[in-house]
Amino acid sequence: MVNNNTITVEIDNKLKKYNLLKNVPVYLESENIGKECLQTGQLVKLTLNSKNSITKIEILNNKSEKEVIQIELKKVTNPSQKIMSIVESIKSKPTVKLIDENGVYYIIATRGMTRTGGYIVIIQKAQIIKTSKDAILEVEVKYIDPSPDAIVTQAITYPYDIKNFTYDGKITQISVKTDKNINVSVDIDLASDVK
Incomplete structure (x- = not known):
């Protein structure tokens, strides 16, 4: 309206x-x-x-109406060298990046540099909104700060999270929702050859 x-x-x-x-x-x-x-x-x-x-x-x-496709995210515990080099290239600022590897999509969420430990970034859930022209990946990312009285490691850290999912279509856009007022850049790489 x-x-x-x-x-x-x-x-x-x-x-x-x-x-x-x-x-x-x-x-x-x-x-x-x-x-x-x-x-x-x-x-x-x-x-x-x-x-x-x-x-x-x-x-x-x-x-016509939009179609909502729920997807199951899997935690990536042992990422490939290629994925880790992408994390290294984007870790200095809050970013959500999507990489396609032949129908297996990787979502990487970074927090940027933090001056202590205790900061966490979590890719909570995702879904695909399919219209006649686009397939839009909606990603929810949660940022957790240490409590003021927490004992944390005094070191510069770069928190990140990696999840993957399978989808046999082509995703054309990403939409990111966060629980904090953090300016997140969004990047989509559909031509990566992840090994």
Whole structure:
């Protein structure tokens, strides 16, 4: 629902209100159609700026419903050298990276540098939202801080988590939800040859 400079959308069965930037473009199949064409019930992709205001709206599917595919994540306890070299390359900042290895997808979540131990990052769950054009991987990442009175190792650490899952389709986008206000960069690598 669009009212003046706000839009209300349903995310995970909850209504959430966002601010719209002035003259926000609304696209349907790469054509800017204007926000007056938005209707209740449409599946949309929102692009947000750092202040959580909407800078772009894409109508993903005007008619049919989306399909939600639940996936089972498996903890990667003995990652390959290639995966570990990717962790090394992204560990200095909070990142969620997706790597495809012939239908086995690896999700790597990093926290960035921390000055003590006790900081944890956990990839909690994921699902795939399939529309007529896209397969969007929605990932939930939890960041845990040590309690103020915890005794922690005094060393610079780079917390990370790696999970994998199988999916026989192609994932085109990633959406990341976090429990803290951490600016996470998202990266997708579908051409990696992981060995």
